[in-house]
Amino acid sequence: MVFDYLREMYYEGRYFRLSECQPLERSFEECQRNLDNSRKAFEEERNRKSRSVGTFRWNPLRREKEGRAVDLSSTSKAVPGPSNCNKKAHEAYACRAMALGCGGNLAILRQCAANGAPGECKAEQLALSSCVNVATSEFEIAVEEIMKKKRRDQESE
DSSP states (O other): OHHHHHHHHHHHHHHHHHHTTHHHHHHHHHHHHHHHHHHHHHHHHHHHHHHHHHHTTOOHHHHHHTTOOOOHHHHSOOOOOOTTHHHHHHHHHHHHHHHTTOHHHHHHHHHHHHHSOGGGGHHHHHHHHHHHHHHHHHHHHHHHHHHHHHHHHHHHO
């Protein structure tokens, strides 16, 4: 009985900490939507310009022969990059890792990233990912068991 209570409190704390990560996750999702919209608008603008070029029967090859080639991409903005979405993704993932008890792996990864080149921390990234995946699975199973037990207890009352 005491063990069940402690177990429930342990997972309730995890649930609370995970819920604190939701604003970061929503911020990342919003950033991704904005990035997708920007890329879509860029593609539409580029397609519109290339269609208008075709309407006036402009031949870029003829201009190239004359030594005055015009590159459509130079007249447009560059494709929008991931900007700060990567940072937001890392913040949300770090929050999730901490909430699930993978803070040790996260600290090792941060230390590796601070000391070495970005590509050198593959093993640390995999260890963190593995920890988060295992902890997430365990959390989901435990919460499901706790909910089933609570339902059985309510039905027996």
